[in-house]
Each structure stands twice: as C-alpha cells, then as structure tokens.
Amino acid sequence: MDIAQWFKEEYLAADWKLWYYSASKAPGITPNQNPIEAHNRDIKRIVGPAINTSTEVILNSSLPRILSYFCSTRDSKGVSIIKPFSAGPVSIKAARKAMLLVEEGNYKKVERNSSVTGVLFNSRKYMIGDESVEATRVDESRAAIFRASLRGSLRRPEIVENMEPHYLSLHLVRVLTDLPFTHSWASPNWPETEVLRVRTKCHCDCKAFFVSGWLCSHILATLKLLDGFYLKVLLSSIPACKPPGRPRKVPKARQHDTPNTGQYAVPKLLKKMTRRPGFPTNWKVLVPLDINDDDGITTKNFDGIVRPWFAKDGKYYWKIEFADADIDVEPYDIQELAHVLNHTARSSYAFV
Structure with a gap:
C-alpha cells in the first residue's frame, strides 16, 4: 500500500512530466526520450540507498507489489483494473507445438471417477515427432512418478541423472471444470469472454501460461482433446506476420540482392x-x-x-x-x- 501511494505521489508527480524534454528541463525544447536514463538513478535512490544493482532488478523487486495492489482495487480516478492477461491472437509457434502434442504418445489423460481432471504432456526435449533426440512416450509409469512428485513423494533411492526425465519432463494441465468451450472464428483475436472461459476451465504449469495469463500450446492441445477444437482451422486463421526486425541494411553501396544473396535467397x-x-x-x-x-x-x-x-x-x-x-x-x-x-x-x- 505504501509503495502504491509513493508510486502515485512521487513517480507520477509533475516533475516526471519532464521525461520527454531534454536534460536541461527547459520548456519549449524538442521532446525526446534521452532523460529517461537520468531518472533511473532517481528510482534507485528512492527505492533504497543500499541497493546497488541494475534498474531492471529494482523494478522487478518493486513493481510486482504495485501491480498486485492495482489488480485488486481501483484508484480515485476510476482507472480500470490491471488484468493479468491480454486478449489477442494465438502465436503460430504455440499452434504448431499443439499440433505435435496431440499426436499419440505425447499426452496422457488423468481421470478420476470417469471424468478427466488433467492432461499430461511431453516437454519439448522429450516430444515425439519433433527434432528431439530423446523422444519418449508418456506411459503409465512416467505419469505415476510425475504425479507422485507433485504430492512431494520422490522415488528412493534416486540418482541425479533421473531427476530431469522423471520429474521435469512433463507438463500438467489441470482441468478445473467440465464447461464446454466454443470458439468464434469471426476474428483471429480471441475476445476477453473466451479468455476468461479458458482461465476458468484449464490451468497449466508451464512458463508460457503464466507469461500470457491464459494461453500456451498445452492449453490448445487440451481444448483439442476435450472439446474438439480445430487446430488446423486455427493455423489457417492466424494473421500473417511480417519478418521481424528492421529492414536489412545493405553492407555496400553498390551491392544488390540477387537470387543467391539476402534473406530470401x-x-x-x-x-x-x-x-x-x-x-x-x-x-x-x-x-x-x-x-x-x-x-x-x-x-x-x-x-x-x-x-x-x-x-x-x-x-x-x-x-x-x-x-x-x-x-x-x-x-x-x-x-x-x-x-x-x-x-x-x-x-x-x-x-x-
């Protein structure tokens, strides 16, 4: 709460309006972003004089508490609540990986009382059908060892070489409800209503799920297995993306791309x-x-x-x-x- 109050009073004070002016802070000068680096020192000084580290570390240690405060309340100006997810299209990498995950041997359903409570998927290193050299099927033995580890029970005696294949080679998608899921194909962007339905229905333990707040390749594969989600139709509806990065600079003034040079060679x-x-x-x-x-x-x-x-x-x-x-x-x-x-x-x- 104290950090959030400081954030509003100090960080958003009138002095910070000078971010886009030059270092002299004189009005009328062409705006630019150069003074941002000067404020990095102020952030470190206010957060703690004893902290001697990069600005990235300072922000990582302070902003999560500010975000958690604004995620749970509204300020006096009526600013919308910060949400832990963002609606948008599915990345082609996630869709391609989901196509591989639904292949036989890459997954195993976890059932209880004739209902599916989760789905276990191979991690990238052990996936069948990819470029993995250690492709391994998800069988009952691997699933039992992994699920026991989630309850805090490890095999004894256990050697170091077995830690990764036994306990770090699978991802678990928990199926929280049996609500049916239907997707609107009118737009490549997934609306907030569908995002909330996915968050209510499934929860994955992978990094991509926590980064996006709702989506990963394992979630897409689960929707395919449980609700008949059309992954092939999804691939055809993904917006085309331009090649990343800036346009390539020509190394020599008179050199031109030929059929055998350049990124499209x-x-x-x-x-x-x-x-x-x-x-x-x-x-x-x-x-x-x-x-x-x-x-x-x-x-x-x-x-x-x-x-x-x-x-x-x-x-x-x-x-x-x-x-x-x-x-x-x-x-x-x-x-x-x-x-x-x-x-x-x-x-x-x-x-x-």
Missing part, C-alpha cells in the same frame, strides 16, 4: 523452412505458371496465399490457394516453395 529459405516450417503461413506469394492457350505456352504470374504445412513420407508440403478458383496445382515441396518465395521477393511483391 533459396539456400537461406531452405534452411529456415526446415527448422521453422510454419513461418510463411498466410503469406501472399506470386507464383509463375505455364498456361497453354491459343498462342502457345505463356508464363503468367498468379497471386496466392500459402496455407499451413503438412508432412508426408517424412517431407514437408505446402498448399497454395489462388484467388482464381479454377487454378488447381499439387502441393509444393520445400524446394518448390523456396523458389516461389524467392521469385516473390525479387518481383517486389509484398508478402503481407
């Missing part, structure tokens, strides 16, 4: 899609196709959208949906899609 695309096959999902691409008409064979460009990948005989394939419904082509393998992405980039056609 075929070798780099092959390496990236092998490691992350979901990154081009929902990208707009320009596909050259040979059309046989009265004038002979003509090469024309058609715009299409890359749909989620699928695996067949140990290889990745992607389906491209074209705006022209009459065009029907076979799914593209990784080599063919890499050349399509390279052609799209060299044609200056926007992916998103």
Whole structure:
C-alpha cells in the first residue's frame, strides 16, 4: 500500500512530466526520450540507498507489489483494473507445438471417477515427432512418478541423472471444470469472454501460461482433446506476420540482392523452412505458371496465399490457394516453395 501511494505521489508527480524534454528541463525544447536514463538513478535512490544493482532488478523487486495492489482495487480516478492477461491472437509457434502434442504418445489423460481432471504432456526435449533426440512416450509409469512428485513423494533411492526425465519432463494441465468451450472464428483475436472461459476451465504449469495469463500450446492441445477444437482451422486463421526486425541494411553501396544473396535467397529459405516450417503461413506469394492457350505456352504470374504445412513420407508440403478458383496445382515441396518465395521477393511483391 505504501509503495502504491509513493508510486502515485512521487513517480507520477509533475516533475516526471519532464521525461520527454531534454536534460536541461527547459520548456519549449524538442521532446525526446534521452532523460529517461537520468531518472533511473532517481528510482534507485528512492527505492533504497543500499541497493546497488541494475534498474531492471529494482523494478522487478518493486513493481510486482504495485501491480498486485492495482489488480485488486481501483484508484480515485476510476482507472480500470490491471488484468493479468491480454486478449489477442494465438502465436503460430504455440499452434504448431499443439499440433505435435496431440499426436499419440505425447499426452496422457488423468481421470478420476470417469471424468478427466488433467492432461499430461511431453516437454519439448522429450516430444515425439519433433527434432528431439530423446523422444519418449508418456506411459503409465512416467505419469505415476510425475504425479507422485507433485504430492512431494520422490522415488528412493534416486540418482541425479533421473531427476530431469522423471520429474521435469512433463507438463500438467489441470482441468478445473467440465464447461464446454466454443470458439468464434469471426476474428483471429480471441475476445476477453473466451479468455476468461479458458482461465476458468484449464490451468497449466508451464512458463508460457503464466507469461500470457491464459494461453500456451498445452492449453490448445487440451481444448483439442476435450472439446474438439480445430487446430488446423486455427493455423489457417492466424494473421500473417511480417519478418521481424528492421529492414536489412545493405553492407555496400553498390551491392544488390540477387537470387543467391539476402534473406530470401533459396539456400537461406531452405534452411529456415526446415527448422521453422510454419513461418510463411498466410503469406501472399506470386507464383509463375505455364498456361497453354491459343498462342502457345505463356508464363503468367498468379497471386496466392500459402496455407499451413503438412508432412508426408517424412517431407514437408505446402498448399497454395489462388484467388482464381479454377487454378488447381499439387502441393509444393520445400524446394518448390523456396523458389516461389524467392521469385516473390525479387518481383517486389509484398508478402503481407
């Protein structure tokens, strides 16, 4: 309570309005954010003179108490309560991992009196169907040892080498209620009503769940197993994202990207899609196709959208949906899609 009061009186005082002025604090000077670093020293001095550490550590030790106060009450100005979650779309990484988690051997349902009370999932290191070298099925023996450890009971004698495979190789999603869950596909953003329903229905022990407050790959997999949630439809409805980071700077003034250089070079695309096959999902691409008409064979460009990948005989394939419904082509393998992405980039056609 005292920290929250200090936060309002000192941290939000009139002097802090000068954050966006220069270090001289003279009115009329072009606003900038340079003085923020100067206030880091003030934060340390007020929080505790004996603390000699980075600003990040200071904020991590003080702001959680402030947030917990505002999460449970409202101030006199009627500011909305700070919520431990934020509505939004599902990340493609979580959706892709959920697709793997629902495969046979990666999960085991926990039942009591003929009702499901939880679901155990493999951690990334032991997941079947991924790049793991220690893939292990979730069987009754592993589940019994892990559940006993949650009650404080460990096997004795136990060696150090067994600590991770026995006690740190599984994640538990607790099913708190048997309320049915239905998702609205009208928008890729999950509304607050659905977020609250997920928080009421399931609770996971992984880090991603506590970071987001409601969502992780294990939650999506649980919704698939218990409520028939359509993960494939979810993958096709995820908004396309631009490549992260700033535009690449050209190292030399006269150097230009060629089909064999730059981030869209075929070798780099092959390496990236092998490691992350979901990154081009929902990208707009320009596909050259040979059309046989009265004038002979003509090469024309058609715009299409890359749909989620699928695996067949140990290889990745992607389906491209074209705006022209009459065009029907076979799914593209990784080599063919890499050349399509390279052609799209060299044609200056926007992916998103």
